[in-house]
Amino acid sequence: MPASAAAADKSKSARRRPATTVATGCCIDDATGCCIDDATGCCIDDAIGRWSIDALRSTLRVSVKVGLFATVHGTFADVTGHVDVAADPSRSRVEVAVATGSLSSGSSCVDALLHGAGVVDSARNPSISFVSRAIRAGAEAGTWFLDGLLATNGAVLDVTLEMSDPIATGGALLFRATGSLPSKEAVRLLSQQGVERVLGRTMGLDLTIVAVPGR
Template sequence: MAGVRADIRDRDGRALRHAVLTVTDAAGAQVVRATADGDGAVRTAEQLPEGSYTVTAAAVGYAPVAVTARVTGAGRADLGTLELGPQEGARLPEPGVWTIDPAHSRVAATAQHLGISSVHGRFTEFGGRIDVAEDPERSSVEATIRADSIDTGNAMRDRHIRSADFLNVTEHPEITYRADRVSAAGGERWTVHGELAMHGLVRGVDLDLTCLGSGPDADGATRAVFRATTELRRHDFAMNYNQVVAAGIAAIGTTLKVELDIQAVRGTALPGTPQD
């Protein structure tokens, strides 16, 4: 297949969904522009004349990377993996309300299975807002997740997770997180101090937050990019179901690693949605 091909990822190897790849010719004129898919892959369909081109990969919150590509006589160039690092000196974005954009965000959790492998899941329905205060440490977060939107790629397993053994989504349809305090952890890193309500219980949960920066998108809106992680203990939320499959080996690990990749849009509503 002709065209330019590349996989765009961050320094941790994670796909940068919706990153943009721009190809310019020797005169500096743009000849093609394409957006990465959900796996961070860009595959342009245009066949380019043989020669040298400059290819720039960019994503909101990351420093752009430019490379020289040699297009062959077949009209193609395979750039492999392009790795983007965070913007230097990224801090919390400007004060105000930032609305979480679920279409460009990810809420995921990983549990250990049989002590030797992992089960990965994600929630597909969620939303919320981030209020950045003039005093950054007084910033706040409110987020809600639909518990029944869990997706691990296996329908039988998802039904079990939704049952009373785990999330009990019939009685507890929502998972909420609220925080009203943030503390600096150095550089672009922050600690968010909040409370997580899940399975009918409320527990204090801190998020390790990295602000990757902010900037305009293609539609003129201003976006900010965050990454956050934490670890939850299942028994803190009375989800104690397990099976012992061998001496000393449980089917499911006792902890969950939670990873959040969040894009938020400046304002109280997402582009294309009605304002209150």
């Protein structure tokens, strides 16, 4: 094989090999410094910088036991904001805004309960914001703790979410972070007073963010 062809083949191989370094809070190829797209195995644009949250593909899911019902699952479908990816992951930053009126369980009866009974008081708390304060490496490689403030008009709470390395796919970055809140705290954040009496002990949180290069 001619030397030029061999060099080109070697370069292509380097761009497609599995990522081995987490240098920006994203999967990074050691040889090229590029973020590797999970769908194609190819390098996408440099991950460092601002990524805008795609509201059509991002969600905040919550789960909580309500009264005599089994655990109720709901999805907030209006999620906006941005992710600032830094070369040092600990300096990366996440800002998210969630419209509480976008909550849906997939059942009109359950939705009526959630909104009508004040489990989610979107009139008093029209939006939830999350602003990260720190990103810390977890005990296992590729895992992280995302510390931040979760806030509405009703309360401001410290929260820690667990997340894994984001996945680059289709030119976007996919982030997923999970955690939970004591129901008493969740009520302060979202609900009308007294609702905690009909809720289970905790509310689960599952934040999925699809982010595209910022404009």
